[in-house]
Amino acid sequence: MVTSAKPKIADYHFTTIIPNLGVVKSIYGDSSFVIADIPGIIEGASNGVGLGIQFLRHIERTRLLLHVIDVSGIEGRNPVDDFFIINKELRKYSEKLSNRRQIIVANKIDAMQDDSKLKDLEKLAKEKKLEIFKISASTGEGINELMKRVTEVLKELPKEELIDIEEKMVYTLDEKNEFTVTKNEDEFIVEGPAIEKLMGRINIGDNESMHYFQKSVRELGIEEELKKKGVKDGDTVKFLEWEFEWYY
Numbered sequence: 001m002v003t004s005a006k007p008k009i010a011d012y013h014f015t016t017i018i019p020n021l022g023v024v025k026s027i028y029g030d031s032s033f034v035i036a037d038i039p040g041i042i043e044g045a046s047n048g049v050g051l052g053i054q055f056l057r058h059i060e061r062t063r064l065l066l067h068v069i070d071v072s073g074i075e076g077r078n079p080v081d082d083f084f085i086i087n088k089e090l091r092k093y094s095e096k097l098s099n100r101r102q103i104i105v106a107n108k109i110d111a112m113q114d115d116s117k118l119k120d121l122e123k124l125a126k127e128k129k130l131e132i133f134k135i136s137a138s139t140g141e142g143i144n145e146l147m148k149r150v151t152e153v154l155k156e157l158p159k160e161e162l163i164d165i166e167e168k169m170v171y172t173l174d175e176k177n178e179f180t181v182t183k184n185e186d187e188f189i190v191e192g193p194a195i196e197k198l199m200g201r202i203n204i205g206d207n208e209s210m211h212y213f214q215k216s217v218r219e220l221g222i223e224e225e226l227k228k229k230g231v232k233d234g235d236t237v238k239f240l241e242w243e244f245e246w247y248y
Contacts, residue, residue: 072108
């Protein structure tokens with residue numbers, strides 16, 4: 001709803017099986033930021049249940065968490081219980097991650113059977129001194145207000161140190177050859193040992209790290225190879241489990 005990314009969307013659990021990235025171009029000034037739609041975390045994730053460890057590692061790369069919670073009551077879920085279950089998994093995985101700035105996003109307000117569950121979540125947010133925004137991802141209600149606040153908060157948050165970024169990288173001929181680019185229907189897939197090394201060095205939530213990523217894409221010869229394969233602006237390019245929109 002807030003980017004031009006086109007991830008798979010459906011009305012069943014575990015539709016999102018990989019993190020989906022999109023750029024939010026703020027309508028409030030000239031700032032923009034990358035948002036990562038992370039697959040759902042379930043109880044036991046910190047012990048590896050439901051690929052939980054893999055997904056938690058992706059969450060580590062963010063500066064701000066938007067905790068999307070279903071308040072519709074359609075599935076009989078308790079939003080307050082869901083809040084505590086997920087935060088317990090964050091804490092068990094990483095104390096640092098559990099203390100990361102978090103905004104509660106009460107979703108599906110268009111489908112609420114009554115507002116009792118929302119009120120319980122609002123009470124919890126007040127007790128925890130957390131901001132809460134009511135939205136409907138289906139109708140778009142409340143989303144502009146949420147994105148405006150996210151833009152403001154990201155300007156306040158300090159940038160963390162990059163993950164495994166070296167000051168100077170020297171690529172060998174072998175490294176430049178250790179990747180492949182293939183076209184699969186409407187997306188380009190970039191993979192191989194060189195790509196695994198590259199994606200392990202970057203923090204997708206940091207502008208400097210993303211600059212390093214873009215520079216590496218050129219220096220490794222990936223950009224040239226993508227052009228040979230016919231990549232165009234707006235095409236989806238997949239680096240391992242991360243999806244990007246290509247713009248030259």
